[in-house]
Amino acid sequence: MARVIAFVNQKGGVGKTTNTVNLAAIAGQSLGNRSGQSQVLVVSTDPQGSAVWWSDRVDEEQLPFDFHQCHDKPEDLSRLKMLEQYEYVFVDSPGNIEDEKILSATLDSTDEVVVPLPPEAMAYPPTKRTIEQVLEPKGIPYRILITDWDPRDGTVDLEQTQEYVDNKDWPRLRTVVRHYKIHSRAAAEGLVCTQYPRGRIALEAREDFFRLAMELGIGGRPLPRQTRTQSAAKGRV
Ligand SMILES: Nc1ncnc2c1ncn2[C@@H]1O[C@H](COP(=O)(O)OP(=O)(O)O)[C@@H](O)[C@H]1O
Ligand SMILES: [Mg+2]
Known part of the structure; x- marks a missing residue:
């Protein structure tokens, strides 16, 4: 089960869409294919969001993950979870309150939630509402991801946001996804971070998604214990 x-x-x-597709790209690339198929699926439950817009621009053949639009029947998500092929399903969700039904159905088939939060006070109230009125009542584990922070603006806004989150006792990811022009430009071109052209900036920008993947424990798995015992036994023969 994924x-x-x-x-x-x-x-x-x-930054829901940006973080979803780029984390999925790193996961898809790291895990590789199994029986010729990607082990990572991205699902967009956003009826009019940028993922739809974005998917019109991408060459799906070139993506390191599969992509599925699922906004009219979000309950289908529970079926996707059962698909043997996928290790991970990353879900991009809609960004307004009118879509609460879709969001609710999405959350019913979700193991955990990442709440992207840019370091700006304007984003606090809707984030608070999402957590207190949607996530906490459902008892879904969640973590805040501070995202789209521009280091050129200094650390004041970042620290203020970290403090805001910590004072609320909301769990927060250590990784901060920085603002890079290359992310928004790439989105407009239908590219994900594993497809960025070579270069220092691209590497730096991509690094944040590697960190995020590590922190979320995405990627490799330890060798099953049985296999280790078996190889030890072999070694003794
Ligand atoms: N880390 C980032 N660096 C640069 N631009 C970003 C970053 N994160 C998001 N953006 C840009 O901000 C805008 C909103 O992001 P998006 O992921 O579409 O948000 P949402 O899905 O929550 O509506 C987009 O234009 C996107 O390219
Ligand atoms: Mg979006």
């Missing part, structure tokens, strides 16, 4: 991670925040423009 592990389902949804990116949720009822505020639009906080």
Whole structure:
């Protein structure tokens, strides 16, 4: 059964789509294919969101993950979770309150939630509402991801946001996804971070998604214990 991670925040423009597709790209590339098929699936439950817009621009053949639009029947998500092929399903969700039904159905088939939050006070109230009125009542594990932080702006806004989150006792990921022009430019071109052209900036920008993947424990798995015992036994012969 796949592990389902949804990116949720009822505020639009906080980076749900950007983080979903780029984390999925890193996961897809790291895990590689099994029997010729990707082990990572991205599902967009956003009826009018940028993932739809974005998917029109991408060459799906070139993506390191499969992509599925699933907004009219979000309950189908529970079926996707059962698909043997996928290790991970990353869900991009809609960004406004009118879509609460879709969001609710999405959350019913989600193992954990990442709540992207840019370091700006304007984003606090909708984030608070999402957590207190949607995530906590459902008892879904969630973590805040501070995202789209521009280091050129200094650390004041970042620290303020970290403090805001910590004072609320909301679990927070250590990884901070920085603002890079290359992310928004790539999105407009239908590219994910594993397809960025070579270069220092691209490497730096991509690094944040590697960190995020590590922190979320995405990627390799330890060798099953049985296999280790078996190889030890072999070694004694
Ligand atoms: N880390 C980032 N660096 C640069 N631009 C970003 C970053 N994260 C998001 N953006 C840009 O901000 C806008 C909103 O992001 P998006 O992922 O579409 O948000 P949402 O899905 O929550 O509505 C997009 O134009 C996107 O390219
Ligand atoms: Mg979006």
